[in-house]
Amino acid sequence: MRLLSLGLVAVATSLGAQVKRDTVERPFVRGGAFDKPFLTTLAGRTAFGGYAEAQARWQRVDGAMDEASFLMRRLNLFMSSRVSDYVRMGAEVEFEEGGEEIKVEFATIEVLVSPAFALRGGMILSPLGRFNLAHDSPRNEFTDRPLVSTELLATALSEPGLGGYGYVPLGRSSRLTYEAYLTNGFAEGLITNSEAGTRIPLGRNNFEDNNASPATVGRIAFSRGVDHEIGLSAHRGAYNQFAVEGVQIDERRNLTITVLDAETTVFKTTFTGEGAIARIDVPPGLSGIYADRQRGFFLEGVRPFGQGWVRTMPKSAFAAKVRWDYVDFDTRRRGTSSAQLTAGVNFRPTAETVLKLDLIRGRGRDEFNNPSRFASLLFSLATYF
Numbered sequence: 001m002r003l004l005s006l007g008l009v010a011v012a013t014s015l016g017a018q019v020k021r022d023t024v025e026r027p028f029v030r031g032g033a034f035d036k037p038f039l040t041t042l043a044g045r046t047a048f049g050g051y052a053e054a055q056a057r058w059q060r061v062d063g064a065m066d067e068a069s070f071l072m073r074r075l076n077l078f079m080s081s082r083v084s085d086y087v088r089m090g091a092e093v094e095f096e097e098g099g100e101e102i103k104v105e106f107a108t109i110e111v112l113v114s115p116a117f118a119l120r121g122g123m124i125l126s127p128l129g130r131f132n133l134a135h136d137s138p139r140n141e142f143t144d145r146p147l148v149s150t151e152l153l154a155t156a157l158s159e160p161g162l163g164g165y166g167y168v169p170l171g172r173s174s175r176l177t178y179e180a181y182l183t184n185g186f187a188e189g190l191i192t193n194s195e196a197g198t199r200i201p202l203g204r205n206n207f208e209d210n211n212a213s214p215a216t217v218g219r220i221a222f223s224r225g226v227d228h229e230i231g232l233s234a235h236r237g238a239y240n241q242f243a244v245e246g247v248q249i250d251e252r253r254n255l256t257i258t259v260l261d262a263e264t265t266v267f268k269t270t271f272t273g274e275g276a277i278a279r280i281d282v283p284p285g286l287s288g289i290y291a292d293r294q295r296g297f298f299l300e301g302v303r304p305f306g307q308g309w310v311r312t313m314p315k316s317a318f319a320a321k322v323r324w325d326y327v328d329f330d331t332r333r334r335g336t337s338s339a340q341l342t343a344g345v346n347f348r349p350t351a352e353t354v355l356k357l358d359l360i361r362g363r364g365r366d367e368f369n370n371p372s373r374f375a376s377l378l379f380s381l382a383t384y385f
Contacts, residue, residue, distance in 0.1 A: 028165065028177060030226065031134030033090050033106055033125060036078060037352050037384050046081040053137040053382040061374040072098045073380070074137065076105070086112045094156075105158050114166070120181070121162040127179040127219035128235050129259040129274050132157050137382035141302045141346060143358045144378065147325040147338060148276050148296030153257065154201035159183040159217070173225045178218065184208070185215025185237035186255050191282070191290055197329055197336060197367065198280055198291040200255070203239055213238045213252075219259075227265040234258045239280075253281035273299040291336070296327035310349075319346040325362075335369035338362065344378075353383040 027035035036049050052075045059067040078092040092106040108122035125133055132155045135145060149155035163181030170176055187210045190203030215237020223229035235257040242250045261274040275297035282292045300323035307317040322343045329336040340362025347355045360376040 026226065028167065029130070029133045031136060031139045033078075033092070033108075033133075034080060034088075035134075036080075036136075045083070046079060048077070048079050049384065050075065050077040051136055051138050051382060051384045052076075053380060055143060055378060055380040057376065057378050059374065059376040062372050066374075076136070078106075088112065103158070105156055116168060117164055117166040119162075119164050122160070123158050124161045124163075124181055124183070126157045126159050126161075126181070126183065126217045126235065127165075128153055128157055128217060128233050128257060129155075129219075129276065130221070130229070130231055130261040130263065131155060131274055133219075136384075137380075138352055138354055138384050140382075141319065141321050141354075141356070142300070142323055142342060142344070143356050143380040144342075144360075146274065146298035146300075146323070147327045147340070148274060148298050150201070151327050151329075151338075152200060152276055152278060152294060152296045153259070154204045157204060159185070159204075159215075160207060161214075161217070163218075170222075174223065176220065176222055178220045180218035181216070182214040183217055183237075184210075185213075185235075186239045188240045190239060190255070190280070191286065194290075197289070198282070198294065199329075200257070200278060200280075200294070203255070211238050211241045211243065213242075215255075221261075227270075228263070230260075230262045232258075232260055253283065255280050269301055269303040271299070271301050273297065291330035291332065293331040294327075294329050295331055296325075298323060298325045300324070313349045315351070316347065316349050319348070320344075321346065330367075335365040336367050338364040340374075354381075356380045356382070 029035065053073045055071045055073050057067060057069055057071065075095040076092055080088065080090045082088050088110050090106065090108055094105045095102050104123050106123060106125050108120050108124055111119040113119065127133055129149065131146065131149050132153065135156055145155055161181040161183030165179040167175050167177040184206045186200065186203035187206040188203065190200050191198060193202040215235065217235040219231055219233035221229055221231030236254060238252050239255045240250060240253045242248060242252045256279045257276060259274060259276045263270065263272045276295065278294040280292045282290045300321065302319050302321045304317050304319045308314050310316045324341055326339045327337060340360055342358050342360045344356065344358040358378040363371060363373050365371050
């Protein structure tokens with residue numbers, strides 16, 4: 001029995017060391033919840049940090065001035081605490097639009113059993129596409145988040161849930177990672193709160209499950225080194241209240257979202273893309289008015305240049321960038337779509353701070369297939385602290 005106890009202690013110590021080494025050397029998701037450059041320990045075992053973003057925006061729609069303003073877009077505060085070698089807690093609070101909206105974006109308790117499995121519960125960032133897991137403004141090369149992420153997938157999508165994650169090494173530099181959770185899912189606001197047709201983001205913030213039927217969400221990704229990754233994720237669950245106290249009052253209606261994401265670096269240029277398809281069970285009386293099929297994608301490329309050009313900032317660098325966005329809110333009919341091309345240049349005094357200049361040209365179509373055109377000029381500053 002004594003030998004068995006010593007063996008279990010040795011195994012646990014080895015697993016704990018593996019978890020800690022991997023966290024330091026290679027984060028589970030680069031730019032994710034526990035990969036923050038300014039998590040600083042002030043005292044004890046808890047570290048704090050955050051980031052801020054400010055913007056100047058000018059927009060013209062169909063030849064008429066529509067918007068010219070300055071925004072304090074967001075201020076995020078995050079915290080991480082290593083309770084023990086096998087338990088940690090992380091949290092992030094976001095203040096948007098100068099404090100008009102305050103929300104807990106991330107708050108989880110995690111039990112690190114081994115590199116292959118860790119238990120996570122609380123307010124999770126749903127692994128629905130890689131961008132939802134790593135969307136901090138100082139890391140994102142563009143001022144605005146991709147259309148498919150904000151208009152279709154509800155980024156940043158946070159949900160109360162419980163599940164686990166882990167990774168399996170595949171050779172010296174490759175590995176397979178996974179996340180899988182049960183969550184409250186979406187609510188019927190994606191239809192009842194929208195006059196413009198089906199809008200999935202209006203169904204989030206389902207903090208108390210409206211139908212006592214958990215949704216499932218998960219992502220599996222294969223990466224080769226730190227510069228090449230491809231991931232597949234899905235979210236499925238009922239969004240309507242179909243039973244009360246065990247009595248069925250309506251037909252169960254599901255929302256299913258599938259996302260494919262990829263990132264690779266070739267010849268010093270980083271290419272990132274994400275595509276999503278959504279299927280919604282629409283009530284028969286609303287069929288044809290509210291969409292039951294939606295899709296969207298983005299593809300971007302970023303090429304750094306000019307490292308050290310600014311002599312007073314030896315770690316500074318510039319970057320050229322371009323991104324194509326497309327969303328279709330109803331794939332069964334023409335119209336209700338938007339597409340845009342964004343090009344610009346960034347300047348980073350250091351890796352943690354960025355100044356962004358973006359020019360956007362786009363076009364959209366309403367539910368009657370009437371076209372419109374728009375252009376935007378954006379300047380923003382974002383930094384970790």
